[in-house]
Amino acid sequence: MLHNEQSILASDYAYCEAIIKKHSNSFYQAFSFLPEEKARAVYAIYAYCRTADNCVDENDTIAAKTTALNEMVDALNRFAFNQEDDHPLWRALRDVFNRYEMDILPFYDQLTGQLMDIHFIQPDTMEAMESYSYYVAGSVGRMLLPIIASQAKEDCTRVAVSLGIGMQITNILRDVGEDYMKLGRIYLPRQEMLLADYTPAHIANYEVTEGFKVLWERMASRAEALYDEFLGKVDLFDQDSRFAVLSSALIYRAILTSVRQNGYDCLRRRNYVSTHQMIQILSEATV
Incomplete structure (x- = not known):
């Protein structure tokens, strides 16, 4: 060149x-x-x-x-x-x-x-929410695979897609208030909101109800199961890429911890992982 x-x-x-x-x-x-x-x-x-x-x-x-x-x-x-x-x-x-x-x-x-x-149409079920999450985030995992898993001994597509979906669910759980107030969107599945007796009016009034906490944790548990699926297969990724992809997963997963520590207030405040927390997560990441 x-x-x-x-x-x-x-x-x-x-x-x-x-x-x-x-x-x-x-x-x-x-x-x-x-x-x-x-x-x-x-x-x-x-x-x-x-x-x-x-x-x-x-x-x-x-x-x-x-x-x-x-x-x-x-x-x-x-x-x-x-x-x-x-x-x-x-x-x-x-x-x-x-x-x-x-x-x-x-x-x-x-x-x-x-x-x-x-x-945009609010997803009706968890499955519909995950389907949407594939297109906006699981697809990114597939884009990255040829770069970070070029030497993989087995197909890593499912693992990469799971990580992307887990991250998108995390985004949804972090941005409930912002998505509704700024964009007029609710990504929480409609059926899950009905089960939790939680309505758009609750979001508009910044109400963190007990039902909301149960709904939030149900979705967070799904995200964490997807993170765990990835963590169990991280050794399939290229050796020179494992630390980076593991770090990104752990930092994103820590957003869920941040929301919990802030009393599940993802309605009026922005939850994030501080630079200090990132450094700690990176120092503890082992591959």
Whole structure:
């Protein structure tokens, strides 16, 4: 590769790295432990997912959201036929696809997840919530597999998808109030809310009822079972990638602990893992 091409590519990856640093400090801290080539690949994939997210989050009307998402689908179609846009994101992704045995299908699945958000319907059951969680997060696990499990002796797809779904359930449990107040969305399954005698009015009034705690813990238990499934198979991932992916799982799982410590108040406050807690988790992570 010519020096100028290397310089452009380095700039493209720096563009992607800036996006993950801005939007997800926890992921950035965890995946920065990867070897540089793998870390850059992860940053590019994250930037792709964030760009897809922005199609929905940064537009006000359904028409504008749909237009932006359709443009993203068109861009991915061009990429699939090696005719990608001349843009840092797509140039970086092309390099990732050149270096690893990537599967483009989960990249399309991610866009399906964004379409589900545009035409949002509250999930009726836990199963429906997990199906949605696959498209917006389990798909990311599949995107990353060729990078972090390139030497795996067995198929890690289920494990990676489980981790992604567990993380998305964690997002849902962290952001109950924010999702409702800012986006008008309730990701808690409708049937589970009925069983807990918990209503949208309770969310609007920031009420943490005993029923809500039971509902929250039921979903948290499912997320933790998915984390456990991943933790039991972490040795299948590449040796140079285990610490990073384990760290990301443990840091995200700790969000659930944070919500519990704050009295299950995920309605009016933002629960997060502090930098000090991250450092402690990273120091205790063993692979």
